[in-house]
Amino acid sequence: xxxxxxxxxxxxxxxxxxxxxxxxxxxxxxxxxxxxxxxxxxxxxxxxxxxxxxxxxxxxxxxxxxxxxxxxxxxxxxxxxxxxxxxxxxxxxxxxxxxxxxxxxxxxxxxxxxxxxxxxxxxxxxxxxxxxxxxxxxxxxxxxxxxxxxxxxxxxxxxxxxxxxxxxxxxxxxxxxxxxxxxxxxxxxxxxxxxxxxxxxxxxxxxxxxxxxxxxxxxxxxxxxxxxxxxxxxxxxxxxxxxxxxxxxxxxxxxxxxxxxxxxxxxxxxxxxxxxxxxxxxxxxxxxxxxxxxxxxxxxxx
Amino acid sequence: xxxxxxxxxxxxxxxxxxxxxxxxxxxxxxxxxxxxxxxxxxxxxxxxxxxxxxxxxxxxxxxxxxxxxxxxxxxxxxxxxxxxxxxxxxxxxxxxxxxxxxxxxxxxxxxxxxxxxxxxxxxxxxxxxxxxxxxxxxxxxxxxxxxxxxxxxxxxxxxxxxxxxxxxxxxxxxxxxxxxxxxxxxxxxxxxxxxxxxxxxxxxxxxxxxxxxxxxxxxxxxxxxxxxxxxxxxxxxxxxxxxxxxxxxxxxxxxxxxxxxxxxxxxxxxxxxxxxxxxxxxxxxxxxxxxxxxxxxxxxxx
Numbered sequence: 214x215x216x217x218x219x220x221x222x223x224x225x226x227x228x229x230x231x232x233x234x235x236x237x238x239x240x241x242x243x244x245x246x247x248x249x250x251x252x253x254x255x256x257x258x259x260x261x262x263x264x265x266x267x268x269x270x271x272x273x274x275x276x277x278x279x280x281x282x283x284x285x286x287x288x289x290x291x292x293x294x295x296x297x298x299x300x301x302x303x304x305x306x307x308x309x310x311x312x313x314x315x316x317x318x319x320x321x322x323x324x325x326x327x328x329x330x331x332x333x334x335x336x337x338x339x340x341x342x343x344x345x346x347x348x349x350x351x352x353x354x355x356x357x358x359x360x361x362x363x364x365x366x367x368x369x370x371x372x373x374x375x376x377x378x379x380x381x382x383x384x385x386x387x388x389x390x391x392x393x394x395x396x397x398x399x400x401x402x403x404x405x406x407x408x409x410x411x412x413x414x415x416x417x418x419x420x421x422x423x424x425x426x427x428x429x430x431x432x433x434x435x436x437x438x439x440x441x442x443x444x445x446x447x448x449x450x451x452x453x454x455x456x457x458x459x460x461x462x463x464x465x466x467x468x469x470x471x472x473x474x475x476x477x478x479x480x481x482x483x484x485x486x487x488x489x490x491x492x493x494x495x496x497x498x499x500x501x502x503x504x505x506x507x508x509x510x511x512x513x514x515x
Numbered sequence: 516x517x518x519x520x521x522x523x524x525x526x527x528x529x530x531x532x533x534x535x536x537x538x539x540x541x542x543x544x545x546x547x548x549x550x551x552x553x554x555x556x557x558x559x560x561x562x563x564x565x566x567x568x569x570x571x572x573x574x575x576x577x578x579x580x581x582x583x584x585x586x587x588x589x590x591x592x593x594x595x596x597x598x599x600x601x602x603x604x605x606x607x608x609x610x611x612x613x614x615x616x617x618x619x620x621x622x623x624x625x626x627x628x629x630x631x632x633x634x635x636x637x638x639x640x641x642x643x644x645x646x647x648x649x650x651x652x653x654x655x656x657x658x659x660x661x662x663x664x665x666x667x668x669x670x671x672x673x674x675x676x677x678x679x680x681x682x683x684x685x686x687x688x689x690x691x692x693x694x695x696x697x698x699x700x701x702x703x704x705x706x707x708x709x710x711x712x713x714x715x716x717x718x719x720x721x722x723x724x725x726x727x728x729x730x731x732x733x734x735x736x737x738x739x740x741x742x743x744x745x746x747x748x749x750x751x752x753x754x755x756x757x758x759x760x761x762x763x764x765x766x767x768x769x770x771x772x773x774x775x776x777x778x779x780x781x782x783x784x785x786x787x788x789x790x791x792x793x794x795x796x797x798x799x800x801x802x803x804x805x806x807x808x809x810x811x812x813x814x815x816x817x
Binding site: 355356359390391399400402435457458459460461465469471494495 | 645647648657658661692693694701702704731732733736737739740743744759760761762763764765766767768770771772773774775776777778796797
């Protein structure tokens with residue numbers, strides 16, 4: 214079984230109950246996961262959306278949603294707005310996306326008046342339990358930022374660091390991934406990686422954060438590969454966070470972990486005042502539950 | 516064990532003996548792999564480089580290189596030039612890189628006078644036997660082309676198709692990988708993938724080649740993910756070739772397969788008149804042997 218993810222669930226169970234708003238809650242898979250998280254004592258759901266449809270789905274699933282707070286609103290934008298306002302108004306801790314386009318939800322999240330905007334950047338952080346790796350891998354950003362510039366990457370690292378902190382990490386080893394270790398002006402990934410490493414040495418990042426790069430993936434995660442190539446660093450072979458240079462790389466590595474390396478995962482969007490849980494239809498049921506648990510742990514950081 | 520790669524070795528054993536020039540042959544790991552390929556009856560090595568050093572290495576390895584043709588030349592550029600000329604002059608079938616910078620070797624390969632230049636583009640093709648996938652995965656290009664444009668990608672696909680042909684493939688399913696399935700002008704990977712698919716439908720590629728895209732990796736390799744997302748195509752869940760949009764994506768997926776999914780691989784550079792075998796120090800001994808066998812099969816295509 215998935216040892217680290219099971220620990221994550223246990224950790225989430227052990228903290229104060231968190232209030233989770235579900236925007237456009239009329240989604241079978243989301244409802245199932247939310248219900249399970251509620252049954253485990255991780256969250257207290259607030260269902261926002263088409264309640265008639267939601268109750269029908271609940272009935273089909275054989276689950277009772279009677280005890281949950283509900284807001285009946287059929288309009289999708291409105292459901293997102295209410296879900297966001299619950300959190301910005303202090304009545305809930307974090308948000309989960311239901312049957313609604315990501316863009317609609319995030320527009321409300323970023324609303325200047327009642328949203329959850331910060332100085333940071335919204336970025337997607339996935340965590341993977343990989344049976345062939347000795348700890349979690351945090352992967353960012355394979356879902357949201359297409360080709361982040363250096364400034365974006367600083368924010369993306371900081372968002373990932375927060376996720377690590379929520380799981381109790383003190384030292385966080387970040388590998389700035391590229392295709393090679395040598396800095397090459399034609400490969401922006403290597404240039405940025407080198408800059409980030411220098412910035413880290415200059416104290417730009419929180420204490421406990423160590424950035425190394427450019428590193429190809431083998432050196433980031435395999436001590437043996439690092440040994441053979443004569444590359445010695447504290448991060449090499451022992452990376453926690455993989456910072457990727459573009460969305461295709463993050464997406465490709467992440468899906469390789471899931472579909473080829475039998476990994477389980479959890480994911481959240483960071484950079485707003487509260488974490489946003491956003492799962493894909495193709496995610497396993499477990500992944501959805503783990504993502505909620507992760508969101509609840511992060512929302513506890515505040 | 517690795518069933519498909521074992522079949523690859525058997526296939527290489529079954530064909531005419533190929534002549535392999537090794538440029539700057541004074542490399543322990545390369546010599547070991549070449550010797551093993553020779554012992555299996557796959558290649559007849561032609562060692563070009565510092566023969567004194569090479570003999571010393573052979574002695575240390577406890578192998579005899581007495582029977583091999585040798586050209587003693589200490590200068591690296593000269594060794595690359597001779598290795599290339601052997602092939603362009605018809606005295607050898609393909610080339611392997613020894614203890615020499617890739618750039619030096621490729622410069623000679625591309626020499627207009629005596630080199631192996633074609634109208635195509637040099638590109639790197641890896642093949643992976645992934646224990647969790649039902650056939651080989653051909654991955655291109657995670658080692659050479661940084662961010663190929665559409666025209667480059669056509670050539671990269673054609674180079675990969677040749678590798679598939681060498682292994683006896685008639686139908687070749689190519690997934691043009693992106694982070695999403697929807698074409699988005701801001702994501703050049705999706706635009707190119709869509710174009711390639713259209714070009715394929717218009718008959719631009721060889722018979723038997725089917726290109727689909729843009730596809731995120733899950734849809735390319737998992738029928739289950741394709742089913743859940745309601746995506747139906749001949750390629751989805753059954754891709755042979757993964758065409759990646761940039762070097763970091765190819766490198767990241769490839770190294771995920773090796774380091775997380777216990778895969779074995781072989782790799783060659785295509786696009787010249789003969790395949791070029793180029794292995795990394797961190798490659799396993801087996802990977803080096805498989806790469807030689809793959810090179811020999813491809814050189815048989817001519």
